[in-house]
């Protein structure tokens with residue numbers, strides 16, 4: 001029995017983990033002969049594992065979450081004070097941090113109005129899908145129920161969210177999925193040669209044409225059947241894909257023309273990651289629904305939000321005589337006050353420390369450094385990103401753009417890890433295209449941090465592709 005082990009007995013922790021923890025996203029066979037890695041402490045953008053090894057975290061907790069960095073006392077204090085006073089009440093009632101954070105959030109989102117609390121990105125997206133479905137039933141006899149999603153985008157891990165999942169390898173073996181979800185093409189200009197009709201277009205011409213592909217799907221399906229379009233502002237796990245110029249303007253126009261609700265999934269980009277409060281704010285677009293999770297409280301508490309316009313909200317309250325005319329949905333832990341209490345402090349930190357500006361500056365430095373690396377390493381086929389959310393796509397040949405095998409990307413990640421720098425790479429997502437290295441350090445990163453991260457990649461590429 002290992003209960004009560006002390007942190008001065010690291011082997012006991014490792015054995016407890018090996019024996020009983022089912023880790024996310026990983027094949028466990030290797031843990032029979034190598035130790036699972038246990039992370040024990042973080043400060044700023046550094047983390048330490050149980051062996052005492054120090055790492056620079058260039059992926060904000062592995063999955064783009066710890067935006068304000070580790071060890072923030074003021075967030076811990078705010079959460080402690082709040083949960084001692086009132087830790088939870090079901091969301092039928094309000095709470096002080098719930099009300100205050102909703103007000104602060106809406107202040108950063110002109111045009112938006114209402115905040116629905118939940119606790120994971122997948123769940124927030126499910127709320128949005130349910131809203132779109134309920135509106136279809138209320139206004140269109142259930143007909144306008146289809147939800148469009150994009151090739152290479154990801155919206156979460158539940159069966160509903162996977163039904164809107166554009167990453168075939170993530171979805172494989174988990175079907176059948178929910179009906180009424182329809183895919184539209186991706187907008188990765190670098191791979192336009194694989195998109196019939198778009199091969200010869202670049203820049204804005206490509207962006208507009210890629211968006212018009214969405215219109216083609218709406219027309220094929222019948223505009224009277226399509227209720228919503230769900231897009232990431234910058235595709236994350238599908239390969240770090242910022243939208244081409246002209247794309248979002250055209251998407252907005254198409255949504256308005258066909259009365260399709262625009263749902264933007266800001267689970268990764270929300271609260272600063274791209275150097276603006278929300279990714280969509282880089283492109284002047286006005287969504288109907290915005291979902292967010294990871295950076296909202298930087299992982300200090302579990303919180304997600306599904307934010308709507310007043311017009312969407314109004315459709316759930318306009319007829320109080322109809323007993324079914326409200327959003328008949330709940331998220332038990334959406335009533336935890338730790339989430340909004342942490343989120344308020346998190347937002348104050350981003351503001352007071354000028355982290356949006358830092359993200360823009362440091363993001364530009366990542367792109368500059370990676371572009372310089374591309375001059376030296378021909379394996380880098382494309383460098384792209386927005387703010388502190390950047391990717392380098394690795395190819396065997398710049399002419400054919402054939403992707404390097406996923407295993408080679410994994411070797412680069414492992415080499416960086418051995419150097420004490422944690423980077424990410426797309427994995428098991430898009431068949432044959434899991435070839436993008438991903439960088440998303442905390443928004444507090446300095447120029448020295450960025451240079452240390454890209455130096456590690458330089459060394460790794462030199463060794464892996466020697």
Ligand SMILES: Cc1ncc(COP(=O)(O)O)c(C=O)c1O
Nearest residue numbers: 120121122154155156236267268
């Ligand atoms: C764009 C996007 N949406 C939704 C999710 C799902 O979030 P969660 O894992 O909190 O359910 C993710 C997770 O990586 C994501 O990247």
